[in-house]
Ligand code: B12
């Protein structure tokens with residue numbers, strides 16, 4: 001965005017401090033706009049006619065440096081781009097790298113459907129949610145419009161994930177676009193050779209389109225400028241992903257250059273970037289090697305500015321780290337991921353069930369929760385408000401204390417003596433040193449659990465129920 | 469990105485807003501607050517720590533501003549960017565629906581980063597016979613003038629990998645263990661194996677049996693293992709203690725003594741043990757020292773400062789370990805912490821211009837790397853852990869390589885090989901046949 005401080009934004013707001021936007025003052029709202037945690041349209045007074053000019057100006061000023069492009073429709077829409085910074089600690093990165101796994105139009109139908117389902121259904125639990133693949137990329141290996149169209153049709157029936165349609169042949173791509181247009185796929189790709197016909201297709205169906213200019217940034221910019229001039233701004237830039245040797249270093253630097261120029265204000269090139277780690281399979285024939293190398297390239301460009309990627313390996317050992325790293329780099333560094341403090345029930349606890357203390361750091365909470373539930377341990381799980389800090393760091397930093405534990409039980413109206421038959425709580429092994437304090441503060445018995453919650457089942461066998 | 473804000477600028481900014489309550493305050497002189505190294509955000513507590521009398525003033529101002537609902541940190545951040553309030557947004561003449569028959573020509577341009585004005589310190593490990601040691605060759609890390617592999621400036625040294633050797637058999641993930649079962653009883657053989665078979669650039673000897681809670685091996689006995697390893701291999705070595713803050717100083721002192729002349733890396737000095745003793749052992753016997761802190765940039769500055777100022781450790785003997793948390797277990801913190809440290813160093817924070825080392829082996833603590841299958845029933849099949857484990861270590865290391873890490877402490881041979889391959893490819897030292905990607909779409913696999 002073109003503004004850096006709430007002061008600059010404040011000038012454009014009504015200044016009424018009316019609170020309609022959900023915060024108390026215009027200045028507070030301005031700071032939310034700067035941190036990109038509120039939408040301008042929440043200030044309804046600004047939508048009035050008298051402020052029209054200010055609204056429009058501010059809207060422009062607040063636009064992210066890198067344009068945001070939407071692919072797909074409805075719940076499944078994938079947004080890419082929209083970034084404002086080169087380093088995540090300066091703000092945060094927006095719109096996690098979209099991972100598209102490929103299928104191709106020469107696959108036998110049964111294999112195709114199986115692969116599409118695998119891509120669609122793949123999931124890995126992580127802090128309360130499931131990490132999943134974002135898109136399916138359909139490649140035309142046949143170069144035959146009919147074949148491509150019918151593959152697109154089959155894929156659309158098998159998944160509601162957004163699509164990337166891939167062919168350098170305008171006829172083929174058009175056949176696919178015709179079928180899939182209503183689902184708003186990304187078209188791949190316009191090149192120096194085919195750009196006019198590709199532009200026609202993108203325009204006809206009003207679809208986002210990728211521009212491919214292997215290792216030539218002048219041409220890439222030229223394509224982008226031309227498309228933009230023709231009224232098309234839903235663009236994705238692919239400078240080519242060379243998978244090995246010095247060429248990979250060049251690819252790496254091409255992508256850095258494009259993003260740096262975009263963030264620094266060159267609007268002509270400020271679009272989301274595509275990387276294609278799949279090219280690893282052009283040079284490695286052995287499955288594990290190719291898969292490993294592909295994951296490695298995907299990791300590089302998840303960290304360095306790839307907004308969308310096309311991948312081939314659907315092995316879990318490739319997909320899990322790929323999905324996990326996207327989540328890692330795109331979490332908001334400004335705030336730890338937390339759950340609401342409180343007393344949660346795991347399974348169907350009774351008065352004899354254990355009461356387990358943990359923190360409200362999402363990673364800690366969900367790890368413990370999944371250890372309990374997958375071992376069918378009915379229990380009360382208490383998420384103490386540690387400002388989203390894990391057990392050990394919270395003990396070290398003073399966020400996990402006896403009085404904090406007391407507080408959450410009180411606020412949840414959970415009276416240990418009434419609700420449990422044992423008046424006992426179990427502390428994480430790593431919080432052992434709070435034992436005395438907790439006993440004194442709560443007048444309850446305290447047991448020290450295992451260090452890792454994964455060991456709780458074994459620990460329970462030995463120490464639960466507590467001796468009377 | 470200028471890194472200074474003048475207090476007068478702050479009042480100007482506030483005046484812009486007609487903030488009346490500030491009118492009574494006048495600021496004499498034009499004091500500059502240096503806020504480099506804090507990622508652009510100055511908070512009054514940090515200003516306070518800078519020890520200026522201006523801190524009082526800034527806190528005062530900040531408090532007033534806060535009472536007015538004014539988001540102080542962000543204003544500082546913005547001002548620190550050194551950007552002026554922009555003019556009107558540029559009006560773009562988009563002509564919807566226009567047809568073009570020719571491409572609009574364009575020249576892509578981007579500038580190099582101007583703020584990266586300070587090189588990272590070079591640190592050399594190992595000494596050859598000409599320098600009084602017995603290593604066949606030395607390893608030098610650091611010296612960067614830009615983020616790794618960036619076109620802004622050539623990277624003088626590649627990344628290096630030092631492989632872990634323990635002075636006793638230890639529990640480890642199965643995928644790792646199968647590689648070492650034959651040598652676990654013998655650290656010297658273990659060291660030979662990682663160098664000869666797994667291509668380790670260096671070897672780390674962890675003297676974990678010295679921990680009073682484990683075997684309480686004496687410092688003297690432990691140092692024999694160091695001698696054995698120095699005999700067994702001719703690469704530079706790292707010597708690690710057990711992590712016990714009471715015992716480590718003694719263990720590392722003795723180890724430093726027997727390794728005199730070999731210029732090892734002593735791991736580590738930290739704020740929770742007697743770092744002075746470790747620093748002294750390093751300087752007395754000519755070694756480098758690892759400055760280890762836990763994911764906190766200010767703690768890292770503090771420890772480095774203490775090592776330099778209080779313990780007189782020369783700059784060319786300091787390496788930092790800002791802590792490695794594994795993928796899925798805090799890598800988001802570890803990555804950004806390292807990246808901030810490296811950026812601050814390049815921009816001239818001389819308490820942070822040191823090369824970095826990562827305990828990448830930590831990745832094996834992540835469940836995903838060693839568990840046979842997911843403990844969650846709803847998860848998709850996790851697939852064979854033989855492949856999952858090494859890639860977990862690789863992705864953890866690679867992420868940190870991109871944040872600026874120089875040296876990697878690692879365990880699994882496949883991880884070592886792949887991490888070397890990718891970091892050296894990005895570094896530009898691996899030749900490969902040119903790949904034709906122009907029609908990747910039509911590829912048959
Ligand atoms: C990530 C991290 C941070 C992040 C914290 C992010 C966050 N939101 O929590 C940041 C950078 C902020 C941080 C800061 C600090 N950290 Co820190 N940090 C770590 C690190 C690398 C990983 C911790 C982690 O996330 N683990 C994963 C989570 C899931 O684990 P967990 O919460 O402990 O939960 C597990 C168990 O406790 C158990 N469990 C949980 N609940 C329950 C309940 C029961 C009943 C049972 C039986 C078990 C159980 O099972 C869970 C799954 O295994 C560790 C080192 C390490 N590798 O462990 C250091 C570490 C925890 N940090 C440490 C320190 C000292 C600090 C600081 C004080 C450093 C400083 N100088 O400022 C600050 C304190 C900050 C604060 N409190 O405000 C020390 C703590 C030493 C000690 N024992 O006292 C550690 C161990 C590093 C070290 N080796 O010295 N840290």
Ligand code: SF4
Nearest residue numbers: 017018019021026043
């Ligand atoms: S709704 Fe608009 S005018 Fe009202 S307080 Fe919020 S920003 Fe100010």
